[in-house]
Amino acid sequence: MPGRLTNMFNKLKAFDLRRPFLHGVQALSEFIYPPECVYCNESLDNYKEMLCASCIGSxxxxxxxxxxxxxxxxxxxxxxxxxxxxxxxxxxxxxxxxxxxxxxxxxxxxxxxxxxxxxxxxxxxxxxxxxxxxxxxxxxxxxxxxxxxxxxxxxxxxxxxxxxxxxxxxxxxxxxxxxxxxxxxxxxxxxxxxxxxxxxxxxxxxxxxxxxxxxxxxxxxxxxxxxxxxxxxxxxxxxxxxxxxxxxxxxxx
Ligand SMILES: [Zn+2]
Known part of the structure; x- marks a missing residue:
């Protein structure tokens, strides 16, 4: 395979197509299902949080x-x-x-x-x-x-x-x-x-x-x-x- 084609092929391989797809799915699910406290259902800022401040406090x-x-x-x-x-x-x-x-x-x-x-x-x-x-x-x-x-x-x-x-x-x-x-x-x-x-x-x-x-x-x-x-x-x-x-x-x- 000519050098330029090989380089292009390697760049394509390195670009993980799953990543933007997963980010897209996550953004969509956050839009449809906003993050909320797993105990009292209070709204949360993001999905990395699990409990609201009040539940964590208690x-x-x-x-x-x-x-x-x-x-x-x-x-x-x-x-x-x-x-x-x-x-x-x-x-x-x-x-x-x-x-x-x-x-x-x-x-x-x-x-x-x-x-x-x-x-x-x-x-x-x-x-x-x-x-x-x-x-x-x-x-x-x-x-x-x-x-x-x-x-x-x-x-x-x-x-x-x-x-x-x-x-x-x-x-x-x-x-x-x-x-x-x-x-x-x-x-x-x-x-x-x-x-x-x-x-x-x-x-x-x-x-x-x-x-x-x-x-x-x-x-x-x-x-x-x-x-x-x-x-x-x-x-x-x-x-x-x-x-x-x-x-x-x-x-x-
Ligand atoms: Zn809570």
Whole structure:
């Protein structure tokens, strides 16, 4: 091909036609659907914002991180928990509950960016002390993953890891059994429900490594306990956890 034609061809290749197209689509969607607060529907200036100033002001933001220690805060489990410490970013509130609901059930993936960024900033002050753990999103069963189209815990983990300068391993921990939703179950039933539901990818050596489990919420700790049991059983030195929030639960139900 003559030199001039080659140059022109290369310039055309370098010009990504998708970019102006995507910008056009975004501008059109902003015109049709102006950005609004995901909680109260107040108008926002742009799509990069998630909540209005009033909702942000009423959020108990992650400045005061909730540290849940194994045997102290999870004594309702049938045995001392297999994980070491769990961090939760926000106190549970109607706004936090709504954000988690929209993230999980209404395809609002951008919420993971917002919350993952905040959680990553929290984690930054723990990461080195915890031996720079590898982040493991709590996996969904493949059937649920197919229904939802994404794992909200993986979206969170990727954002947290980016912010805290850590690595994510999304295929190490697997969910081998589909479990029923935990919402209506008490602590004992939850442990039974998720017991044995997780496994490790075969032929991996995790002896002496530290991990950080990422989930949207931690309630009784049963899911993180089941994941941590697998990891500790395979020789992991430490297993920590991080979640958006820890809803209260009725231990007697
Ligand atoms: Zn609002």
């Amino acid at each position: 959020l108990d933001v992650a400045s005061e991180v909730r540290v849940h220690q194994g045997v102290i805060d999870f004594e309702h489990l049938r045995h001392p928990p297999n994980f070491d410490t769990v961090l939760a970013g926000w106190a549970y509130s109607p706004i936090v509950s709504e954000l988690i609901h929209q993230l999980k059930y209404e395809q609002r993936r951008r919420i993971a960016d917002y919350m993952g960024c905040e959680l990553g900033a929290i984690l930054s002050s723990y990461a080195a002390v915890w031996g720079n753990p590898v982040l493991l999103p709590v996996p969904l069963h493949r059937v649920r993953l197919r229904e939802r189209g994404y794992n909200q815990s993986l979206l969170l983990a990727e954002k947290i890891a980016h912010e805290a300068g850590l690595l994510v391993q999304s295929r190490l921990l697997l969910r081998k059994r589909q479990t029923e939703t935990q919402t209506m179950l008490n602590a004992t039933a939850r442990q039974k429900n998720v017991g044995g539901a997780f496994t490790l990818e075969s032929h991996v050596n995790i002896e002496g490594e530290s991990f950080l489990l990422v989930d949207d919420v931690v309630t009784t700790g049963a899911t993180m306990d089941a994941c941590a049991e697998v990891l500790k059983g395979a020789g992991a030195a430490k297993v920590f956890g991080i979640a958006i929030s820890r809803p209260g639960f009725d231990r007697s139900c």
